[in-house]
Amino acid sequence: MHWADKIAQEIVSSGKYKPYWVDDMKTPSGFAHVGSLRGPLIHSLIFRALKDVGVEARFTFVINDFDTVDELPSDLKESFAKYMGFPLRATPSPKDGYKSYAEYFAQDFKNNFKDLGVEAQFLSSWDMYHEGKFDEVIKMALDSSEKIQDIYQKISGSRKKEKGWLPFQVICENCGKLGTTRVYAWDGKEVSYKCEPNMVAWAKGCGHEGKISPFGGKGKLPWKVDWAAHWKVMGVTIEAAGKDHASKGGSYDIALTLCDEVFGYPRPFNFGYEFFLIGGKKMSSSKGLGLKAHDLVKIMPAELGRFVFTRTNYKEQIEFDLMGTMAIPDLFDEYDEAWQAYVAGTDENLARTFILSQISEVPAKNPIFLPRFRDIANYLQLPDVDLLKKFEEGKGSPLSEKEKEILKEREKYAKVWLENYAPEEFREQMSGKLPVEAKKLSSEQKSYLGKIIKLVDKASNPDDLQKDLYELSKETGIKTKEAFSAIYLAFIGKDHGPRAAWFLLQYPKGKVLARLKEASK
Ligand SMILES: [Zn+2]
Structure with missing residues (x-):
């Protein structure tokens, strides 16, 4: 349940x-x-x-x-x-x-x-x-000020009893402040107060003293x-x-x-x-740490946003660490699993989680093909991938209107994710010119880069190219790790990076070949 x-x-x-x-x-x-x-x-x-x-x-x-x-x-x-x-x-x-x-x-x-x-x-x-x-409650509280102090002391154990303390603050009639007033007397009809210059560190009272009725919005309870x-x-x-x-x-x-x-x-x-934690820390508005509530629906569909809270028992902490992690794709996967459980009637708790995550109407219990979020993010970075075609191939039949709608929505959020949250290896970009780090290339690495020019030139799909790049390193005797870091040094100035073939094929071939020639010199 x-x-x-x-x-x-x-x-x-x-x-x-x-x-x-x-x-x-x-x-x-x-x-x-x-x-x-x-x-x-x-x-x-x-x-x-x-x-x-x-x-x-x-x-x-x-x-x-x-x-x-x-x-x-x-x-x-x-x-x-x-x-x-x-x-x-x-x-x-x-x-x-x-x-x-x-x-x-x-x-x-x-x-x-x-x-x-x-x-x-x-x-x-x-x-x-x-x-x-x-x-009515204001009167009750003012009449019970001693008892309220006793409760504070008994429950929290910290507060010392202050003589004449009253559980009320009024809006100062002179300066309009509420946080600076100290109410010190109550005669059953009116309260006496002083607007204290030094009662709190963050605001200064005007010093005014007065006596007014505490009712009808003149002040409030602590x-x-x-x-x-x-x-x-x-x-x-x-x-x-x-x-x-x-x-x-x-x-x-x-x-x-x-x-x-x-x-x-x-x-x-x-x-x-x-608690709700970000990177292991409790969020705080005043310190500006973390994501604003109104940003949540900018980075994922509202149902997913709701799902974040629905899926986790209130007794457990929510860890919401989006920056540079796979948290968002993982969340989509979990949501998809819940949706399928709902359709198939397999996991009652998960199905219920899905239902409770809906904003208004719960979708019909029809079989549905859900384009996987992380695949969309991957495809978006490859050259000339027709997303609809790709997923229709995956499904083995045309997508329904609803499925197309979901694909379109996910495409939008995948772009947001790639741009702002994806781990580096998901969104590494080819540098405008040969990175200075390319100086670190060994002659063995340069020679490898020279040899892959041909492979890249004739490559048409990343799966094959990736295999070819790997095979070539075996043939030439260079360590595979060294071979791939040669590519990364030449294109992004780092010794590691995204899957090489996919990365290389997302750019115009002329540009890639030119870079390989330059780096292998
Ligand atoms: Zn005042």
Whole structure:
């Protein structure tokens, strides 16, 4: 059984968590990296699995647009420094056409989600606070400030109790900042606060002191309290969290305990999911490391993008190392295997993975010929290969319209892969002139290059030429490795490279022969 179906089954058979309300959330503080798609995708899968069980479910995604600007993407570091400390929703958009900073970045990940079939309904935290929906929980939290501090201390073990601390921040009436205000008194109606010049290192408060009502969007709860408060206000019953939040004593634990002890709200069905790693490292938006979420559909079809998350159990890390690796061709192979399992009904889990990876409609269960991605990438680098003809030969009959469509789509993505991600041996290019490294050629190697001129001249297919090149090295007594590195030194200035015959035949013959003559002199 697919892991998402297991979770759905566990939820339904528990008899709890009704009505089923799946939720996830994100702060729109910059362009999301590809790893941050894991949460939305996991929630989308659980939502679909619940619906497939036949129960009613709801799926929302909260845009945390009432959060503070507390870090900036590198390209905005200087121009937006003055907005540090402001609510994201009260900060202007970096680009025209958006109402706020929050809206600009939220729109980007809403688009990513749509592309990947994440069907959540979006809600704005700022709007919910301003509509007064949080008034009740704000009062509860302010009335329970001691208890909340106890919970922080008990669960995370780190925080020292501060006398007079209150779980709330207001927007300063004088300067408009949220991240700099300290609320120090609550009389049951209003809070007293000071906009502190030195409370945080990343923003400076104006020093203003005031007393205002905390309700109706005048301020917000600190995020762990805010998280639990959202569950209660909305009625969320299912929400997972990334491992960084879900570790023992972390923010998720605190939020769940706040449900029990402060808000009197049943804990949502919860679990922590593993990291998404690139080259063994956890991705980070602020450090600009790795791929942006909106780039995923530029490098592979959306179903494949979804498949990345569907195929891996939430308990396992996803290693997504695309640069200079065969990861993308491997992913296509796995996807094709899942598709064929779906058609043949051979592997239930794999077939289900395929179904859950579809963006909207699941393809009909008809036999299908899937042109292999890595072959397309190979053929694209050979001279005069008619892709359609090549694959029709492979299939043994004409491709159907659907198959042609897939071939065309894969051709597009194979070009992207070759240009940006393929290992060197897949995309080595002949140098414009004889590389300086060709000086390293021994006389034996030069003589070999002179002898292959004839072979290349008469060659018409790479399979035969490759054999001939190999045979010739045997005949002349040069070590095979030396022979092939002679070719690479003459064409790319390295002692290793792509499969020689395929490489040589992709260029105009005149150019190749001229280079061989020059290098063998
Ligand atoms: Zn202020």
